[in-house]
Amino acid sequence: MQFINDWLLQHATIIRLSSFFTLLFVMASWELLAPKRTLTAAKFTRWFNNISLVILNTICVRLVLPMTAVSVAAGCSEQQWGVLNQLPFPLWLSVLLAIIALDFLIYLQHVVFHRVPLLWRLHRVHHADVDIDVTTGARFHPIEIILSMLIKFTAIVLLGTPAVAVLLFEVILNGMAMFNHSNIVLPARVDSLLRRFVVTPDMHRVHHSVLFEETNSNYGFNLSCWDRWCGTYRAQPAHGHLGMQIGLDRFREPHYLQLHHLLKIPFVSSAVTRKP
DSSP states (O other): OHHHHHHHHHTHHHHHHHHHHHHHHHHHHHHHHSBSSOOSSOHHHHHHHHHHHHHHHHHHHHHHOOSOHHHHHHHHHHHTOSSGGGSOOOHHHHHHHHHHHHHHHHHHHHHHHHHSHHHHHHHHHHHTOSSOSTTGGGOOOHHHHHHHHHHHHHHHHHHTOOHHHHHHHHHHHHHHHHHHHSOBOOOHHHHHHHTTTBOOHHHHHGGGBSSHHHHTSOOOSSBSHHHHHHTOOOOSOTTHHHHOOBSOSSOOSGGGGSHHHHTTGGGSOOSSSOOO
8 A cells, every 4th residue: 555655756747737638628529529418618718718717827826826735735744733743544445434534524515605605706816707518617706726725735634644545536536526516417317326336427517507496406426315315316407407597697708708708707796686
């Protein structure tokens, strides 16, 4: 286990980049071959601006936060900070518990970003996408990304998360976000089986409904149990997956597909859009 741990940490950057681009290619290809819904906006425009936002977010995080989540976890391990560093657990068990705990944290954070008006303004950038596909999973305002990183850093320090657990969690989370935001067809039986354990595209698509009752459900990104246990699970959208409208009740004008207008969304009056 220690050898695997060391190898993963030595190749962390390659692992993250290769997994990201591989899954992006796989899910994008799947969307082309078997799309669930017909897109309503120009795909090239959406993709160009959504991916541009991802690049901008990466630059902003590197400028504002010189350390990474993995390096924070490594520092905590050296200093023996956090709960898991005080318990005599084998590494594999600490890694498993940390990944589960971080996933629950992401669920709770997502709920809070919907319920707190100021944070919802930031999170609207994610929900204002009028279509949902693999690029929507990474479409967040830079300020939200930085706040999320700070929350993650705090959790890592308090929990004493092993560095390899942080790496694995980030790879899993990024991969699952691309998967469950993707515009793909899954057979009903496969979807029913998978959503017992993880969040599927049909499950998460409900969360992107224009109806705020549905937006206020299915917050999970990875494990589906959090929504079931916390009472926020909704099986299907009221108007069906092909009939439902994606996005918010405003920010639907074509210019909101452009990067500079996306960045303005948190600062636009929320008088028209009902908070989920």
